[in-house]
Amino acid sequence: MARIELEGISHTYNPPSVPEAQREYAVSNMDISWPDGSANALLGPSGCGKTTILNIISGLLQPTAGRVLVDGKDVTPLAPRERKIAQVFQFPVVYDSMNVFDNLAFPLRNQKVPEREIGKKVRETAEILGLEDLLKARITSLNAADKQKISLGRSIIREDTAAVLLDEPLTVIDPKFKGGLRRKLREVQNRLKKTMIYVTHDQHEALTFADDVTIIQDGHLIQQGTPHELHSQPASPFIGYFIGSPGMNLLDCTLQDKDNTLQFSDFHLPVSQELKNKLGSAGTSLKLGIRPEVIDVATREQDGAVAFTVSVIEYTGAYRVLTCDRESSRIKARVSESISVTEGDRVWVSFPEEKVNLFFNEKRII
Amino acid sequence: MKNRGWLFVIPALAVLAISAFIPLMTVINYSLHYIFAGSTPTFVGFENYVEVLRDSVFLQALVRQLVFSLGILAVEVPLGICIALCLPKRGPGVAVCLVLLGIPLLIPFNVVGIIARVLTQSAVGVIPEFFALFNYSFNVSKDPVDAFMTIFLLDVWHWTPLVALLCYAGLQAIPDAYYQAARIDGASAWKTFRYVTLPKLRSVLIIGVLLRFMDSFKIYAEPLLLTGGGPGDATTFLSLHVARKAESYQLGYAGASSFIYLFIVIVFSYIFFQLMTHIGKGETK
Numbered sequence: 001m002a003r004i005e006l007e008g009i010s011h012t013y014n015p016p017s018v019p020e021a022q023r024e025y026a027v028s029n030m031d032i033s034w035p036d037g038s039a040n041a042l043l044g045p046s047g048c049g050k051t052t053i054l055n056i057i058s059g060l061l062q063p064t065a066g067r068v069l070v071d072g073k074d075v076t077p078l079a080p081r082e083r084k085i086a087q088v089f090q091f092p093v094v095y096d097s098m099n100v101f102d103n104l105a106f107p108l109r110n111q112k113v114p115e116r117e118i119g120k121k122v123r124e125t126a127e128i129l130g131l132e133d134l135l136k137a138r139i140t141s142l143n144a145a146d147k148q149k150i151s152l153g154r155s156i157i158r159e160d161t162a163a164v165l166l167d168e169p170l171t172v173i174d175p176k177f178k179g180g181l182r183r184k185l186r187e188v189q190n191r192l193k194k195t196m197i198y199v200t201h202d203q204h205e206a207l208t209f210a211d212d213v214t215i216i217q218d219g220h221l222i223q224q225g226t227p228h229e230l231h232s233q234p235a236s237p238f239i240g241y242f243i244g245s246p247g248m249n250l251l252d253c254t255l256q257d258k259d260n261t262l263q264f265s266d267f268h269l270p271v272s273q274e275l276k277n278k279l280g281s282a283g284t285s286l287k288l289g290i291r292p293e294v295i296d297v298a299t300r301e302q303d304g305a306v307a308f309t310v311s312v313i314e315y316t317g318a319y320r321v322l323t324c325d326r327e328s329s330r331i332k333a334r335v336s337e338s339i340s341v342t343e344g345d346r347v348w349v350s351f352p353e354e355k356v357n358l359f360f361n362e363k364r365i366i
Numbered sequence: 367m368k369n370r371g372w373l374f375v376i377p378a379l380a381v382l383a384i385s386a387f388i389p390l391m392t393v394i395n396y397s398l399h400y401i402f403a404g405s406t407p408t409f410v411g412f413e414n415y416v417e418v419l420r421d422s423v424f425l426q427a428l429v430r431q432l433v434f435s436l437g438i439l440a441v442e443v444p445l446g447i448c449i450a451l452c453l454p455k456r457g458p459g460v461a462v463c464l465v466l467l468g469i470p471l472l473i474p475f476n477v478v479g480i481i482a483r484v485l486t487q488s489a490v491g492v493i494p495e496f497f498a499l500f501n502y503s504f505n506v507s508k509d510p511v512d513a514f515m516t517i518f519l520l521d522v523w524h525w526t527p528l529v530a531l532l533c534y535a536g537l538q539a540i541p542d543a544y545y546q547a548a549r550i551d552g553a554s555a556w557k558t559f560r561y562v563t564l565p566k567l568r569s570v571l572i573i574g575v576l577l578r579f580m581d582s583f584k585i586y587a588e589p590l591l592l593t594g595g596g597p598g599d600a601t602t603f604l605s606l607h608v609a610r611k612a613e614s615y616q617l618g619y620a621g622a623s624s625f626i627y628l629f630i631v632i633v634f635s636y637i638f639f640q641l642m643t644h645i646g647k648g649e650t651k
Contacts (some may be wrong), residue, residue, distance in 0.1 A: 060546050081552045093547040097565040106561070110552040154551060 002071040002162040004034045004057065004085075004195055009066035011052050026052045027219045030066070034163075034212070037193040039186070041210035043203060045242070049219040050199045054165050057197070059083045070162050084162040086155030091172045092147030094139050100126070101135045104153045111158070125157045128188060145177035149184065156192060163195040170205060185209060203243050207231075215239055231291075237359050240289045246321055248289045248357070249331045257282030264288075266327045267306045269351060278366060279358065286365075289357035292321065295333040296350045299341060305348035310341050324349060390628075396621030407618075414622035424623055426599060427607040428630070434518065434603060435582040441522050442578055443571065446529025451563075453534055464534075467527040479591030482520050486512075486592070506593055510600030513593050517601050520588055525581070529574045536570035537563070572642045576635055583631050 011027045027049040034040045042050050055061035059080035067076045075083045095103050104122045126132045129149045155164045170178050189196050198209045206213050207227040214224040223235035234240035240248030253262040261268040308324035322333045358366040397414050399407035418424050453463050485491045486506045497504035506513040548558040586605040595602035612620035
């Protein structure tokens, strides 16, 4: 197992004949470091450059610029095999003409490991994955989730594997098996403490699998942090909206000097002197972000609360999501079952100052 | 009758009856009678079959046919796979290669036979002249081996492109991830071919082998035009033998041998199909 680092990685799919100024970069100047034995995720919308980064790490793609380091050693010029980085693909890649045992044994046989040792390793790996009973089974008789486990098994069976890359491994799995396989991936990571990098556009998968999530947008790294950090302190309004369900409420506002308020399009909120000092000069255009779950919704008028009208109520089981409108502002609030409201009701909404995020120029300042 | 949908099936059934069922029944009917040159047919039961199976000329033609067809498969299938592997995957070269490969497939059987005849004509053809350089007298109308090999190579030239095109289509359908996984697993080029490419080509290879086997078993025009089945019986394949009997009005014999011929094609095709469908599915061990 190893520490994986990217240093100033850039990649363009344009041929070298394209002049520098016209090149389109899929990934630009990316620095990421993943500690040994960590569970990580690369999260971003489709087409943001995730798969490019993955192929650069595994060695299937040579970056236009930058270096890939494994335990501090530069592996950029090495072939995939020599980097000892394994990969689990979007759809299960298994060898159809072999049974489960032979599939798992394949990487070891290629390394010319003695047959007796192979048998022991295969049974160990099968036990970790819960495939003990299927070792003799034909590959074609298995479901996609079991095939994906074999694909994972092939990548963890070699002891010298430096890291395992998972490229949206749940995309084609039947919903019935998705949860089980997701827990299995997490369990295998916990048990073996192998460095794993999980690439996905699904925030739920990323946040449940990883201890460390890296968010990519348009080939740029936007934020790296724990799921909690990303959730409570998003580096940009994009992350605030992208992470969480429903995403963060984002409202444009300006700071007013004379009475210490934030002026929104059709209401205003008072701010404490302390907060105001951090926000800079008056007249600054800001964006306020607040999570739907920290908004206080009351059915009676309250001090400092703003009146909204409930326009839509969505039931999601344990809680409800209210869409609340004013003349030109709209927010979503997540409320528990204890508040009784119906569509069309007037509610008083307050924004707890300590839980508010403020963004200036698309970057988080508070 | 509530459901009149079956009415729509009648035209198709009629075409099938005319094109396949009626001729087949006629052949079976012939095979059970003694018919010679328009005389009144006499029912003889399975006598014609017994005669065919005891006829050394028929059995020799059958062995010759099997050697030819199995030889064709042994050369055309591996060669077709190799050609498909060598073709470019993308770019402007693809279209050029596919057209070049397709040309032999467009030439009719009889034209192929005539081309072969022109090329091998003694004193005129390019091939005898070429062999003359090595002091070998190449003569399809005298040397049985020359004639057989000419037909053999002609078929390889004519039909290997079909196998190659099928394999090429099969190769294009294999997702890159399989090759990437094999690289990561440290598989050698041979193992990648053996465990990724070949299993993924299974279904197109089944089609290719069956088509080539059935077609080569029916080879007729080329040997007929080259040497008329000679010299001696060197290129008298089953179809030529059956046709000769029919031409000499031995319709009972021709019917029985045709039916045996059909039966052999079906049996061999079935064996190939079963073998190729089940071989190497990872059940062993």
